[in-house]
Amino acid sequence: MPAIEQPSTTPAIVPVILSGGSGTRLWPVSRPERPKQLLALTGEETMLQLTALRMEGIVGSGRPIIVANTAHAAMIEEQLSAVGLPDGLIVLEPFGRNTAPAIALAAIAANDPAAALLVMPSDHVITDLPAFHAAIAKALPLVSDGWLVTFGIEPDAPETGYGYIRMGDALAAGVNKVASFVEKPNADRAAAMLAEGGYAWNAGIFLFRADAFLAALAQFQPDMLTAIQASVDGAVREGSRLFPDAEAFAASPSDSIDYAIMERAEKVACVPVAMGWSDVGSWDSLHAISAPDAAGNTVRGDVLALGASRCLVHTDGPRVALVDVEDLIVVVSGADILILPRGKAQEVRRVTDALKG
The missing domain is CATH 3.90.550.10 (Spore Coat Polysaccharide Biosynthesis Protein SpsA; Chain A)
Incomplete structure (x- = not known):
């Protein structure tokens, strides 16, 4: 430029x-x-x-x-x-x-x-x-x-x-x-x-x-x-x-x-x-700025999507398989797994608050 x-x-x-x-x-x-x-x-x-x-x-x-x-x-x-x-x-x-x-x-x-x-x-x-x-x-x-x-x-x-x-x-x-x-x-x-x-x-x-x-x-x-x-x-x-x-x-x-x-x-x-x-402030916003596949899925890592649509899947190790589901956020990191509907990504705060005790 x-x-x-x-x-x-x-x-x-x-x-x-x-x-x-x-x-x-x-x-x-x-x-x-x-x-x-x-x-x-x-x-x-x-x-x-x-x-x-x-x-x-x-x-x-x-x-x-x-x-x-x-x-x-x-x-x-x-x-x-x-x-x-x-x-x-x-x-x-x-x-x-x-x-x-x-x-x-x-x-x-x-x-x-x-x-x-x-x-x-x-x-x-x-x-x-x-x-x-x-x-x-x-x-x-x-x-x-x-x-x-x-x-x-x-x-x-x-x-x-x-x-x-x-x-x-x-x-x-x-x-x-x-x-x-x-x-x-x-x-x-x-x-x-x-x-x-x-x-x-x-x-x-x-x-x-x-x-x-x-x-x-x-x-x-x-x-x-x-x-x-x-x-x-x-x-x-x-x-x-x-x-x-x-x-x-x-x-x-x-x-x-x-x-x-x-x-x-x-x-x-x-x-x-x-x-x-x-500002990539949530998993929803990350999905919004990512380049989806033909079914509208955004995937990172070892992911098998069969009939799944409009999902965000992020895994740093274990393989994740989705079958005939839609509009989900699935995140796997180490021993932790997060699953929630798309559009509800701000609810992650409930998880982090709960983990604080």
Whole structure:
């Protein structure tokens, strides 16, 4: 694909990859010790590898900063090395404090106030990379001017599982000021917003200068900024790994970037984009983005489907045989087996809650 040139006034983009999630909605394959972002669910590469590889073709993009769980450090290093990605900085959270503190760690650890941070969850799918890169190019001039930019997904269905962004006035071609953020709606409200137009799904992908984000944090979350700054000041560096001070980090409030910053700041813009995006938040959503066979089945592993239709079957070992069934999700991982109807994938949470005791 053609390379994206950045405006001369814009510094190199630093990818910030958030990899702290546990991915429990894809149990039993995804588990806290090896969550979905470290698994190859949609292709040969893992979701983390695919996320990092999205920066190819963007001129001047810098080495990534990955904010992750300490337990995953070795796996992350191995996976980035396996696909020939440059060494980055792995910032290892002592424990989870949601996305705002995680991004603050990266903004401070970047050690460059003018750095343009491209914040990406590590467990999303984007199939149209040229569209994503074009959206980044649209955002860069505003980023240089201190705007906090979010990338909204052009909705194609009245989804109730996502938050929405309501577009305000146009700031440039394909870029709008954010009028408001909308909580996850019920079905009627989602259908009304889709019919009205001017809304986008909130994908949790952002682009802003480090100093603009930290200034907003100082204004709206000063206690968080103080705690995160202290945790980085007291951090220990071991090769590519940075260990923030746990005691200082524990003093930070836990909050998402949306609640802590984006819903409060004045200079917030959105670039709506259709780029083949999915958060792969459930087995149903994985089925939706996969290429089915002639009977509508999506299979991975040793699967024998006889008269089965519209099923998702994922096995990492034992052979699974389905006979004359339809619309099932069957997942086999180690000694665990999950079976449930398609369309009910969110019910996996009941299983993981029950297993916690």
